[in-house]
Amino acid sequence: MDIAVIANEIKRGDLLEMYYYLRLTRSLEDRISALYRQGRIVGGVYTSHGMEAIAVGYASALMPDDVIAPFHRDMGAFLIRGFSPGEIIAQYLGKQGGPTKGKDGNVHMGDLKRGMIGFVSHLADNMPVAAGAALAFKIRGESRIAVAGTGDGGTSRGDFHEAMNFAAVRKLPVVFFCTNNQYAYSTPVRYQMAITDVVERAKAYGMPGEIVDGNDVAAVYLASKRAVAKARAGEGPTFLEFKTMRMHGHSEHDGAKYVPRELLEEWKTKDPILRAERLVTQLGYGDESYFHEVGERAKKEVDAGTEFAEQSPLPEGRETLVGVFATEDEVYP
Amino acid sequence: MTTATLTQEVSYVDAISQALDEEMNRDERVFLMGEDIGAYGGAFQVTEGFLKKYGEWRVLDTPLSESGFVGAAIGAAMMGLRPVVEMQFADFISCAFDQIVEVAAKNHYRWGAAVPLVIRAPFGGGVHGGPFHSECPEGWFFHSPGLKIVAPSTPYDAKGLLKAAIRDPNPVLYFEHKFLYRRIKAALPQEEYIIPLGKAEVKRAGRDVSVITYGAMVHLALEAADLLNKEGIDLEVVDLRTLIPLDKDTIYESVRKTSKVILLHEDNKTGGIGAEISALLAEDCFDSLDGPILRIAPPDTPVPFSTPLEEFFLPKVSDIVAGAKKLASY
Numbered sequence: 001m002d003i004a005v006i007a008n009e010i011k012r013g014d015l016l017e018m019y020y021y022l023r024l025t026r027s028l029e030d031r032i033s034a035l036y037r038q039g040r041i042v043g044g045v046y047t048s049h050g051m052e053a054i055a056v057g058y059a060s061a062l063m064p065d066d067v068i069a070p071f072h073r074d075m076g077a078f079l080i081r082g083f084s085p086g087e088i089i090a091q092y093l094g095k096q097g098g099p100t101k102g103k104d105g106n107v108h109m110g111d112l113k114r115g116m117i118g119f120v121s122h123l124a125d126n127m128p129v130a131a132g133a134a135l136a137f138k139i140r141g142e143s144r145i146a147v148a149g150t151g152d153g154g155t156s157r158g159d160f161h162e163a164m165n166f167a168a169v170r171k172l173p174v175v176f177f178c179t180n181n182q183y184a185y186s187t188p189v190r191y192q193m194a195i196t197d198v199v200e201r202a203k204a205y206g207m208p209g210e211i212v213d214g215n216d217v218a219a220v221y222l223a224s225k226r227a228v229a230k231a232r233a234g235e236g237p238t239f240l241e242f243k244t245m246r247m248h249g250h251s252e253h254d255g256a257k258y259v260p261r262e263l264l265e266e267w268k269t270k271d272p273i274l275r276a277e278r279l280v281t282q283l284g285y286g287d288e289s290y291f292h293e294v295g296e297r298a299k300k301e302v303d304a305g306t307e308f309a310e311q312s313p314l315p316e317g318r319e320t321l322v323g324v325f326a327t328e329d330e331v332y333p
Numbered sequence: 334m335t336t337a338t339l340t341q342e343v344s345y346v347d348a349i350s351q352a353l354d355e356e357m358n359r360d361e362r363v364f365l366m367g368e369d370i371g372a373y374g375g376a377f378q379v380t381e382g383f384l385k386k387y388g389e390w391r392v393l394d395t396p397l398s399e400s401g402f403v404g405a406a407i408g409a410a411m412m413g414l415r416p417v418v419e420m421q422f423a424d425f426i427s428c429a430f431d432q433i434v435e436v437a438a439k440n441h442y443r444w445g446a447a448v449p450l451v452i453r454a455p456f457g458g459g460v461h462g463g464p465f466h467s468e469c470p471e472g473w474f475f476h477s478p479g480l481k482i483v484a485p486s487t488p489y490d491a492k493g494l495l496k497a498a499i500r501d502p503n504p505v506l507y508f509e510h511k512f513l514y515r516r517i518k519a520a521l522p523q524e525e526y527i528i529p530l531g532k533a534e535v536k537r538a539g540r541d542v543s544v545i546t547y548g549a550m551v552h553l554a555l556e557a558a559d560l561l562n563k564e565g566i567d568l569e570v571v572d573l574r575t576l577i578p579l580d581k582d583t584i585y586e587s588v589r590k591t592s593k594v595i596l597l598h599e600d601n602k603t604g605g606i607g608a609e610i611s612a613l614l615a616e617d618c619f620d621s622l623d624g625p626i627l628r629i630a631p632p633d634t635p636v637p638f639s640t641p642l643e644e645f646f647l648p649k650v651s652d653i654v655a656g657a658k659k660l661a662s663y
Contacts, residue, residue, distance in 0.1 A: 067412070100444050110444040112411060118444035125436055128401045132408025132416075139364065139390050139414065146408070159431075162401025169396060324478050326447035326502040332413045 003282055006218045009225075012285050018056050018217050019276050019286075020294050025052040025076040026273060027298040028085050031306060032092055036252045041092050043105040048073040050215075050247030053272035054179055056080065057220025058147060058240075061228050067133045069117040069126035069148035071179050072107050073246075081114045085305025090312045097312030103323065112332050123154030127163035127176060134167065134174035134231075145231040147224075149177040153184020155198050161205075164239070168205040171236035175227040176207075178239070179214065181246035186258045202239035214242030215272045218279060245270075339520035346514035348488035348521060349453070350379050352495035353417065355525065357387055360415060363499060364391040366402050367419030376421045377455060377514060399428035403452065407437050407504075410450040415499060423456035423508060424468040437504040438479030450504045451495070456484075457549055457599055458647055459512040463638035469548075469600035471508055475576055475609070481530055482576040484508040486551035488519040490574055493528030501530060510549040517552070531578035535587065539569035542657045543587040545610055546597040547573040550648060554597060557653035566661045568653075576606060584610060585618055592623035593660040597648060602630035624663035627656045 006015075029047040036045045048055060055076035059068060070077045078088060083099065091098030091109050099109040100118075110118025117133070120126055130148030137144040154160055155178050167174050178198045182189055195201070202209035208230075212223040220242060227238035245267035249256040280286045343351065357363045364387075365380060371394040374381030384392045395402040399420065406416035420426050426433070433452070440446040458467035474480050481503055485491040491509060498505040536551055537558050544554040551572045558568035571587050573580065588594045594614060596607030607628040614626055631646045 104443045108443065110440075110446060112446050117408075117411070118440060118446065120436055120439075122431055122435055125404065125431065128404025128432070129408035129411070129436060131401075132405030132410075133412045134408075135393075135405055136409040136412035136414045139409070159400055159404060162396070162398040163404065165396055166398060166401045166405055170393075323442045323445070325481075326441045326449075328502045330441070330445070330447045331449055331502045332411055332447065 001216060001219050003279075006279065007283055009222055010218055012283070014060065015218065015280065015283070016285055018060050018221065019280055020298070021056045021060070021076050021079055022052045022217060022273050022276055023294050023298040024079055024085070024301060025056065027295070027302045028079070028088065028305070029075055031302045032089065033252055035089070035092065042094065045092070045106060045252040046072050046250070047248050047252070048075050050267065050271060051179060051181055051244045052076050053217035053220050053276070054177075054214050054242045054244060057217045058177065058224040061221050061224035062147065063144070065115065065144050066228075067115045067117060067130070067144065067146045069130040069146065070107075070119060071149040071151060072119050073179060073181070074149070075107065078109070078116065081116050083109070083111070083114070083116070085302050086308030089305050089309035093309050094314065095309055095312035096315050097309060101319070102315040124150045124157040124160040124163070127160055128166065131163045131167040131172055131174050134172035135170065137173055138170070143232055145173040145175065145228055147175045147177070149179060151184055152178060152180045152182065152189050152198055153187060153192055154178070155201055156192055164202065164205045164207060167237040168207045171234070173231040173234070174237045175224065175231055176237060176239045178241050179244060180241055181244045183246050183250070183259060185250040197241060199239060199241040207237055207239050209239040209241065211241045211243060214244035215270045215275055217272055217276050338523045340523050342518040342520050343488055344515050344518050345488045345491050345509070346377060346379060348492040349495055349509055350381070351521070352492045352499075353380065353383070356496055356499045357391065362413065363415040363417060364393065365417050365419065366393045366395050366406055368395055368397055368421045370394060370419050375419060377511065379419065399425050400432050403429035403432040404436065406450050407432060407440070407448055410448045411440070411446050415449055417451045417453060417499060420452060420454040422462070422466050423454035423470055424465045426452070426454050426470055430473070433474065433480065433504065433506070434477040438477050441503070442479055447502045448504045449502045451498045451507055452504070453507045453509060455511040456508045457510040457512050458636045458643060459549065461638065461640065461643065462636070464635040467636035469508075469598070471506070471576060472600045472605050474506055475606055479504065480577060481505040482508065483530060483574065484510070484547045484576060485574060486510070486513070486536070486548055486572050488517065489521055490528060490534070490572075492521060493526050494530065494574060497527050497530050500527070505530070508548065512549045513552075528574070530575045531580055532575065533571055533573045533580035533583035535569060535583065536572045537568065537570040539567035539591065541567045541591055542593045542595060542660050543569045543571060543591045544595045544597050544653065545571045545573065545584055545587070547576065548599060550597045550599055553648060553650050554653055557650045557657065560650065560654055561657050566657055568657055581613065581617070584613075588614055588618050589621040592621055593663065594622070595627045595629055595653065595656050595660065597629045597653065599631065599648065601633045602628055603633050605630055624660045627660060629653060629656055
């Protein structure tokens with residue numbers, strides 16, 4: 001991206017805050033991966049390693065009362081919405097201190113008070129749900145918007161298409177995105193669809209779409225800002241295709257032998273944190289010592305979070321029975 | 334109902350329209366979504382005139398896209414609205430199965446988000462609808478924790494239960510029997526009333542044999558009761574009204590009184606609601622039973638189209654009479 005455009009359109013404080021969230025996401029997920037390798041996490045672990053710029057970029061482009069239905073590699077969005085590293089690690093460890101109190105694991109957490117819709121493993125299920133949240137905003141005449149995303153594989157599901165169609169027909173204030181990280185588990189995009197760019201799918205719904213460099217946090221942020229502004233102005237939904245590369249396996253148990261090593265080597269040089277550091281340096285907003293300082297701060301927060309999560313008790317077995325049905329006082333808002 | 338001022342008789346389908354209209358008037362969060370519910374007024378005319386009265390953002394015609402619009406209703410419900418979705422036929426609910434059982438049913442349990450959503454689904458046979466317009470899909474959902482399920486048999490219940498469903502903070506599947514739509518009428522109270530979810534009703538008290546049923550089958554059971562009465566067998570008819578939460582107290586009370594029970598439903602037999610109630614009775618009321626637990630339900634086939642086939646498929650009054658006589662002989 002043109003450095004002058006970035007200097008002009010992104011405030012220094014906003015860019016530096018995004019850099020901090022990139023580092024916090026990386027530190028947190030590295031810790032979670034380590035805990036997994038130590039056998040401390042019993043379930044699946046899906047990270048955003050090498051893709052952190054997407055969630056950090058789009059979540060930074062929103063207002064606090066907008067709603068996010070994240071993809072399962074959007075840890076940065078949770079952090080930006082105020083989920084602490086402690087809560088998140090507790091969630092992975094199945095502890096009481098996690099947002100679901102052990103009812104669900106890993107990134108399957110949500111909290112409507114913080115505008116986060118809980119992820120559903122059935123990819124793209126939350127895209128119609130986000131369209132419905134946007135419908136509620138439109139019916140009530142609010143200026144809020146919803147954002148929802150899935151992966152390249154998720155765009156093959158019917159719910160993706162039904163959501164895109166419904167949102168376009170009703171011009172709903174929603175932004176849809178696809179994290180195109182080139183693999184759905186082991187299946188490459190070429191076996192997922194007969195098109196090269198996922199963004200082609202938007203055309204069928206009369207929806208504007210844009211391809212965005214998903215490893216450039218500034219590009220993600222600015223493209224999201226544009227789409228969000230359109231949605232908020234009543235001009236309907238936009239589809240953003242964030243091009244990136246999944247640098248780990250589907251889950252941490254998966255060595256991803258099916259991915260050519262040279263592809264990973266190529267994308268290593270496009271790492272979103274390195275890219276952001278280059279940008280911050282070019283703009284004169286920070287240098288190596290600043291990056292080190294931010295890294296230390298992130299690590300400290302993750303250390304404190306790990307401590308909190310370890311202290312947090314496991315739920316009692318009988319808590320299984322709690323919460324199947326809601327009571328009236330739990331209805332939003 | 335005896336002390337209330339009664340209106341002119343209304344049909345079962347009109348009772349449903351009245352409930353929707355009253356709830357939309359009462360609470361501006363209530364809105365409707367479904368196929369052809371706007372200008373056309375719905376396949377069964379339940380929402381006729383609603384578009385004009387409430388406008389296109391409270392009466393939303395949707396694309397032919399059950400999973401999409403159920404998902405959207407879930408999102409709107411989580412944001413504080415009270416959507417009521419119409420399935421054009423209950424059969425099409427299979428397209429939205431994933432959204433209902435994975436998203437709506439589990440959201441509160443998993444991460445605390447209430448989903449106050451109603452899905453109305455016209456179900457049942459006897460209308461020559463064939464395999465895709467006659468199904469009773471309630472059994473699929475009966476097995477999915479997190480959903481409430483309602484299946485009224487009378488205009489009075491249809492209205493009172495729909496109002497309760499709309500006010501419930503959980504996803505409620507409301508199965509309305511389309512055979513009953515225009516075949517039964519009743520005078521309803523002018524005063525507002527609600528029938529709480531989870532309460533069965535004894536539609537006919539009797540001493541000898543209990544029939545536990547719901548939906549259109551309630552009327553078959555009542556007909557059978559009249560015939561059996563002439564032969565000295567006194568049938569008790571328990572209308573479940575709500576399948577989840579299941580009113581075990583009323584079921585058990587009836588069975589403990591009569592000691593003999595027929596489980597009657599229009600959904601096919603294997604793995605149906607009758608099977609579950611049978612197991613509950615075996616677990617909790619074994620000492621009270623004085624005969625085998627009988628199930629009367631259709632065979633395990635799709636609902637066939639041609640008249641003699643559909644007649645063969647559906648439970649008949651004569652099946653209930655024969656079953657009750659068999660039990661009475663124990």
